[in-house]
Amino acid sequence: MKPFKLLLILHIIITSELCGKVHGDACGKQGLCACDYARHLNVHCDHRNLTEIPSNIPYDIYKLDLSFNVIEVIPSDSFKGLTLLNQLYIHDNKISMLPGQLFASLRSLNKFDFSHNELSRIPAKVFSSTYELSRLDLSNNSLSVIPEHLFNSTVQVYTIDLSTNKIRQLSGKFSGRSSRLTQFLIRNNRLVKISGEFFRTANDLITIDFSSNQLTSVPEGLLDNLTKLTTIDFSYNRITKIPSSLFNSTYKLLTVYFQNSSMTSLPDDFLINSPNMTYIDLSKNQLTELPPNLFRDKPHLTRLQENNLTEIPDNIFNNTPEIYYLSTYSNRLVNISKETIHGLDELTTLNFGRNNISHIPSDMFIEINLTRTLDLSHNVISAIPVGLFSNRNRTYNLTILFLQKNRIEFIPRNAFDGLYVIQYIFLCDNKIQSLADGAFQRTSVAAIFLFSNKLSSLEGNPFSNENISEIHLYSNEIQHVSSSVMMGLRNSTTVTLYLSCQYLSDAPWASNHVTV
Numbered sequence: 001m002k003p004f005k006l007l008l009i010l011h012i013i014i015t016s017e018l019c020g021k022v023h024g025d026a027c028g029k030q031g032l033c034a035c036d037y038a039r040h041l042n043v044h045c046d047h048r049n050l051t052e053i054p055s056n057i058p059y060d061i062y063k064l065d066l067s068f069n070v071i072e073v074i075p076s077d078s079f080k081g082l083t084l085l086n087q088l089y090i091h092d093n094k095i096s097m098l099p100g101q102l103f104a105s106l107r108s109l110n111k112f113d114f115s116h117n118e119l120s121r122i123p124a125k126v127f128s129s130t131y132e133l134s135r136l137d138l139s140n141n142s143l144s145v146i147p148e149h150l151f152n153s154t155v156q157v158y159t160i161d162l163s164t165n166k167i168r169q170l171s172g173k174f175s176g177r178s179s180r181l182t183q184f185l186i187r188n189n190r191l192v193k194i195s196g197e198f199f200r201t202a203n204d205l206i207t208i209d210f211s212s213n214q215l216t217s218v219p220e221g222l223l224d225n226l227t228k229l230t231t232i233d234f235s236y237n238r239i240t241k242i243p244s245s246l247f248n249s250t251y252k253l254l255t256v257y258f259q260n261s262s263m264t265s266l267p268d269d270f271l272i273n274s275p276n277m278t279y280i281d282l283s284k285n286q287l288t289e290l291p292p293n294l295f296r297d298k299p300h301l302t303r304l305q306e307n308n309l310t311e312i313p314d315n316i317f318n319n320t321p322e323i324y325y326l327s328t329y330s331n332r333l334v335n336i337s338k339e340t341i342h343g344l345d346e347l348t349t350l351n352f353g354r355n356n357i358s359h360i361p362s363d364m365f366i367e368i369n370l371t372r373t374l375d376l377s378h379n380v381i382s383a384i385p386v387g388l389f390s391n392r393n394r395t396y397n398l399t400i401l402f403l404q405k406n407r408i409e410f411i412p413r414n415a416f417d418g419l420y421v422i423q424y425i426f427l428c429d430n431k432i433q434s435l436a437d438g439a440f441q442r443t444s445v446a447a448i449f450l451f452s453n454k455l456s457s458l459e460g461n462p463f464s465n466e467n468i469s470e471i472h473l474y475s476n477e478i479q480h481v482s483s484s485v486m487m488g489l490r491n492s493t494t495v496t497l498y499l500s501c502q503y504l505s506d507a508p509w510a511s512n513h514v515t516v
Contacts, residue, residue, distance in 0.1 A: 026054035045069070046089070053078045063087040067113070070094055076101050084108050091115040091137070098122055104129050113137040115161070121145065128153045139163040139185070148172040151179070159183040163209070169193040175201050187233070188212040196221040205229055211257065212236040224249050233257040235281070242267065247274045259283040259303065266291055283307070283327070295320045305329035305351070314339035327351040329375070337361050344368050353402065354378035362387050371397040377426065381406040389418035397421045404449070405429045411439040411462070419443045428452050428472070435462035443467070451475045451498070458485045472498045479503050 026043050027035035032054045033045035040062030045054060050069040057064065059081050067089045076099035079085065085106050091113045100123035103109060109130045115137045124147035127133060133154050143165040151157065152175050160181065167189040174181065181202045187209045196219035199205060205226050215237040223229060229250045235257040244267035247253060253274040263285040271277060271294065278300040287307040293316075295302065300322050309331040317323060320343050333355040341350070346369055353375040360376065362385035370389075381403070389396045396418050408430040415436075416425065423446045432453040437460040440448060447470040448463075455476040461484050463471060478499060486495075 024054060025056040027056075027058055040086075057082060059084070061085050063089075065089045066093070068092045072096070074099065074102060079103065080105050082106060087111045089113045091117070093117050096120055096142075098126055100126055102126060106130055107132065109133055111135045115139040115141070117141050119143055122147065122150065124149050127151070130154060131156065133157050135159045137161045139165070141165050143167055144190075146170065151175045152177065155179055157181055158204075159185075161185045162189070164188045166190050169195075170198045171195050173197050173200050177201060180204050182206045182228075183208075185209045186213075191215055194219055194222060198222065199226060200224070203227070207231045209233045210237065215239055216262075218242045218246060220245065223247065227251055229253055231255040234261065236260045238262050240264065242270065244268065244270050247271060250274055251276070253277055255279045257281045258285065261285050264288060264308075266294060269293055272296070289313075290316060292316055295323065300324055303327050304331070307331050309333060311335065312340050315342050317341060317343040319343060321345040324348045328355065330354040333357055335359070336364065338363050338365070338367055341365075341368055346371075348372040349375075351375040352379070357381060359383075360385060360388065365389060365396070366391045366394070369395045369397075371395070371399075373400045373402075374398050375402040376406070377402040378405045381408060384408060384411065384415045386412050386414060387417070389416065390414075391418070399423045400426075402426045403430070407431050409433055409454075411435045413438045414442060415439055416445070417442045419445070423447065425449065434459075437461045438464055440465050440468065446470065448472065456480075458482065460484055468495060470496050470498070474498045474500045476500060477503045479505060 024030060024032040026033045026045065032048060032050065033043050036042040036044065041058055041060050042063040043057065043061055044065045046065045046067045046069070048069060050066070050071055052071060053066065053074060061082055062084060064085060071093040072095060074095055079102065083105055086108050088109060088111070094117065096118040098119065103126060107129060110132050112133060119138065119141040120143065122143060127150065131153060134156050136154065136157055136159070139161045143162070144167060146162070146167055148171055155175070155177055158180055163185050167186065169192060172195055179202045182204050184205060191210065191213035192215065199222065203225055206228055207230065211233045215234070216239060218234065218239060220243045223246060227249055230252055231254060239258070239261040240263060247270060251273060254276055255278065259281045264287060266287065268291040281303040283303045284306040287309055290309065290313060292313045295317055296319050302323055302325065305327045306329065309328060311333065312328065323344050324346055325348060326344065329351045333352065334357065336352060336357055338361065348371045350370065357376070357379040358381060360381060365388065398419055399421060401419070401422060404426045408427065409432060411427070411432060413436040416422065420443065422443050425445050426449045428449045429452045432450065432455060435458070439462045441464050443465060444467045445465060446467055448468065449472045451472045452475040455473065455478050457480040458478060459482050463485060481504065
């Protein structure tokens with residue numbers, strides 16, 4: 001009998017230990033979690049390979065962290081009686097369903113993070129008792145439907161994150177009562193339809209993110225009464241058109257994203273009631289034209305790259321002196337003139353790269369100040385007009401000038417006169433055959449990139465500038481370099497000259513301070 005009793009006792013002990021790993025209490029000597037009684041009772045059950053919710057969670061708990069486990073099911077009574085629970089984190093588990101009465105006792109719940117689970121549906125009244133909820137994160141689940149009255153009781157919530165789910169539509173109204181919601185995030189879903197009245201009771205909204213969905217249109221009235229809205233993101237959708245009245249009430253709007261959609265045109269004056277706008281991104285659409293008054297009195301930063309624009313209306317930037325960034329990169333522009341950019345008094349970046357521009361008028365920049373960057377690369381420009389930057393009443397504090405990949409054949413004398421702080425000039429991948437004496441004088445250029453051109457010899461004194469430290473001439477078939485070419489470089493400590501030496505007969509002019 002003794003061996004049998006010993007075996008029975010041993011079996012009971014082993015079973016008890018195994019069960020304890022799954023069904024143990026949250027706190028106590030044998031507790032599965034770390035219980036911190038510092039200021040509030042915080043129970044940390046994260047990263048413990050738990051498969052179920054621990055039992056006997058203390059009633060005075062303030063914060064419960066169950067994240068990064070392998071929990072699959074939450075019983076409906078798991079949080080019964082936890083009326084003081086303020087923060088609940090269950091993210092990064094494998095839960096596919098929430099019981100309808102799960103939060104019935106959680107009258108103090110303020111933050112709930114259920115992201116990165118496998119939730120496919122959610123009961124319409126699951127949050128009916130969480131009146132104090134302020135932040136709700138349901139992102140990275142598998143939700144396909146949001147029940148119409150889901151948020152009726154969450155009148156205090158200010159942030160809702162539904163990103164990265166499978167939601168196809170938002171119907172009805174966000175809530176039947178006035179809400180304090182300030183941030184609504186639903187990016188990376190499968191949205192095809194939004195009710196025009198969805199935000200009718202969410203008058204405090206500041207940020208909305210609809211990016212990376214499948215929207216083809218924006219409903220009338222969607223943003224009506226959202227007078228506090230500052231940021232809206234519709235990027236990476238399939239939107240073909242937007243209502244002319246979309247921003248009629250968004251007086252405080254600052255930032256708008258419409259990039260990577262399918263718009264071919266824009267309504268006239270659709271930004272007229274957004275006087276504070278500082279940024280609009282319309283890049284990577286299919287725009288072929290722009291309304292004449294689009295940018296009147298706005299914004300600071302404008303992105304129009306990668307569309308199908310063939311022209312920019314003259315004087316479209318009148319009354320927009322605060323625009324400091326303008327990009328029309330990768331369009332189909334053919335002609336530009338001073339009227340194209342008239343009104344842009346203080347540009348830090350101007351990008352006309354990758355278009356079909358063949359000619360730069362000599363007075364192109366006569367009415368504006370330019371600082372930092374000018375990009376005219378990847379066009380079909382054949383010549384650089386003398387005096388392009390010579391208006392003494394304007395400031396041309398460019399540091400980088402991109403003219404590569406054009407059809408320029410000749411660099412005239414004083415071509416860059418007026419660029420007194422320029423550091424880099426890119427003229428590579430053109431058809432340059434010769435450089436005039438003094439081509440780069442009266443500038444502060446440090447590096448000149450002339451590789452991959454049609455230069456066969458260097459004559460005269462094109463580099464007469466003591467600021468030059470690098471000259472890139474490789475991938476040219478230069479056979480002869482006269483000694484006069486180095487004149488003007490004598491005061492430089494070191495000048496590095498990059499040449500394809502296989503074509504060069506000799507270099508008798510190379511002095512100690514010139515590296516070839």
